[in-house]
Amino acid sequence: MGLPFIIAKCLTSAVTALNFESTSYRILGCGLVVALIAEDMIVSRTGTGHFDYLFGSTLGIAVLDTIRFLLLARPLEEYRHETDEVPVYQLPYIQRFFWLMNISPRGIGWSFKVTELMLGRPRLT
Numbered sequence: 001m002g003l004p005f006i007i008a009k010c011l012t013s014a015v016t017a018l019n020f021e022s023t024s025y026r027i028l029g030c031g032l033v034v035a036l037i038a039e040d041m042i043v044s045r046t047g048t049g050h051f052d053y054l055f056g057s058t059l060g061i062a063v064l065d066t067i068r069f070l071l072l073a074r075p076l077e078e079y080r081h082e083t084d085e086v087p088v089y090q091l092p093y094i095q096r097f098f099w100l101m102n103i104s105p106r107g108i109g110w111s112f113k114v115t116e117l118m119l120g121r122p123r124l125t
Contacts, residue, residue, distance in 0.1 A: 004040040008033045009062060013100040016069045019076050019089055030070040037063050065105070075100065080111040 015029035037059050044055050069075055076089040076096060088099055104110060 002040055002044060004036045004043070005059065005062065008036040008040070008066070010101075011036065012062075012066045012069055013097050016075060016100050017093055017096040019074075019096070026070045030066055033066045033070070034063055037066070061105075069100070075103065078111075079103065082109050 011029075012033050015026075015033070018025075020026050020029070041056065041059050044052075044059070046052055046055070073079070077087075080088075081099075081102075088096055091099065
């Protein structure tokens with residue numbers, strides 16, 4: 001994982017923070033970020049199987065996050081953190097950018113967290 005990965009992660013939040021209404025711009029931004037990540041997948045090889053698997057998994061998760069933020073959801077309008085006082089789309093651009101960089105994939109403290117977890121082993125009937 002090199003510089004293209006870092007640029008792609010920042011670019012995902014930067015494009016999402018622009019809050020484009022047009023689907024065409026969101027698809028274009030998603031394509032650009034996925035292309036950067038794909039380029040990094042080609043370049044990032046360590047020669048060690050464990051590290052290559054770890055890098056590949058991380059890059060794959062980055063692609064899925066990009067698709068989620070730019071194509072499947074509107075995080076500035078749909079997601080809320082428990083400490084948010086105003087809707088995020090009303091904040092200045094730089095605050096929206098850092099707000100997006102802080103989204104937890106697991107959703108802890110966010111409006112999309114899993115509310116009910118099944119504790120223990122499932123019962124077989």
